[in-house]
Amino acid sequence: MKEIEIKLPKMGESIAEGTIISWSVAVGDEVEQDQTILEIATDKVDSEVPxxxxxxxxxxxxxxxEVVKVGQVIAKMTVGATQSPKKAVPAKTAKKEAPKKTAPKAAKKQTASSGLSSSSSYQVNSNQNTFFSPLVVSIAKQHHISFEELARIPATGNDGRLRKSDIFNYIEEGRPAQFAQPVPEASGFQVPDLKLDKGKGKIVEMDRMRQMIADHMVYSKHTSPHVxxxxxxxxxxxVNWRNSNKKAFQEKYGERLTFTPLFVEAVAKAVKDFPMINVSVDGKQIIVKEDINIGMATALPSGNLIVPVVKNADQKELETIAAEVNALAEKARNNKLKHDETSGSTFTISNVGTFGSLMGTPIINQPEVGILATGIIKKRAEVMEYEEGDKIEIRHMMYLSLSFDHRVVDGFLGGSFLKRVADYFEDFKADRKI
Incomplete structure (x- = not known):
């Protein structure tokens, strides 16, 4: 009989950590290989650890x-002894017997932060040094602290740098500068401390996914200047080609042909034409992605959104894309998506037309630098130009909107890419074979 360590397994590309939801076992429980012992959540989906x-x-x-890293030891067990049948203790019971959480000990307080106050009227001068180390940024993301709030934290490092101990001290004191107003210049504008009447009514607590979505949206707007x-x-x-071929397509490939695979195919082509739209920002560096992975914002039954990903979309035929889109949508509806299926996207499409919207102004899915919204397809009378003269015809029209990160995508690149997507939509071959 020997004791072995149970480590948090790798849960997918780009997933480095997860948050413990609950244990399904307790100390002393006998378990079998592949039996679920733990539920864990990441910023993508929930998973079970066997x-x-x-x-x-x-x-x-x-x-x-608790937040744990991939590869971190989360439990220990003995193996090699004869096991007798024993039912695992329910998660609630296990929770009572689990060891008490030991919070990371904050560094010794610095004099610079000892004067912080928890008053909502607290005011502070912004740090002049706006460079934050990757470690500080990582801690801030874990605690949902924006860059604006980071700039209000008193810094004790060299050249005004914010240290790890500074941010831990600040968190320990209750984040007093969370809603603080910066001290205005002599003629500067001071944000008013508005006492808004939020009204009365039924209180509905956000579920964990909605909280994560809210945090990600706020973080994205703080990080990227949206245009x-x-x-x-x-x-x-x-539209005419799809209507004429959707039945034959399903009979030949066994897959429904919606507009989403057609959109994914065209967008992947445009991304290939403009590789600088397929990037991420890392400090002062731009990472140009080798793969073109198209995320598609999908509504869940709960009303929340998730972004399953079609990997290497530029290398796949339409029937393959359609099969993946249908499978991912089905898994999303049944909460069956895996980590790998919701990670690694390099550009995202949000089909707001599904909900009847004419157009949208989507928020960028970090760490990407662009997101495309496709509006509703509507029949309209349009003036068509021909050699013999203009004619008014009924056409299927749609608005496309591209939100892009103006730090690295300027108007020329953003506009050119968006026009290229529209060109691929319009130049669709009506005699295309399935």
């Missing part, structure tokens, strides 16, 4: 709500 062997749980090293461009596209040939 036992790696038959044995007996001897120690639980983490507890609910939105618009174009209009004539989808008549695409």
């Amino acid at each position: 036992a790696t062997a038959d044995g007996t749980i001897t120690e639980l090293l983490v507890q609910s709500d 939105t461009a618009y174009v209009e596209a004539d989808l008549t040939d695409m």
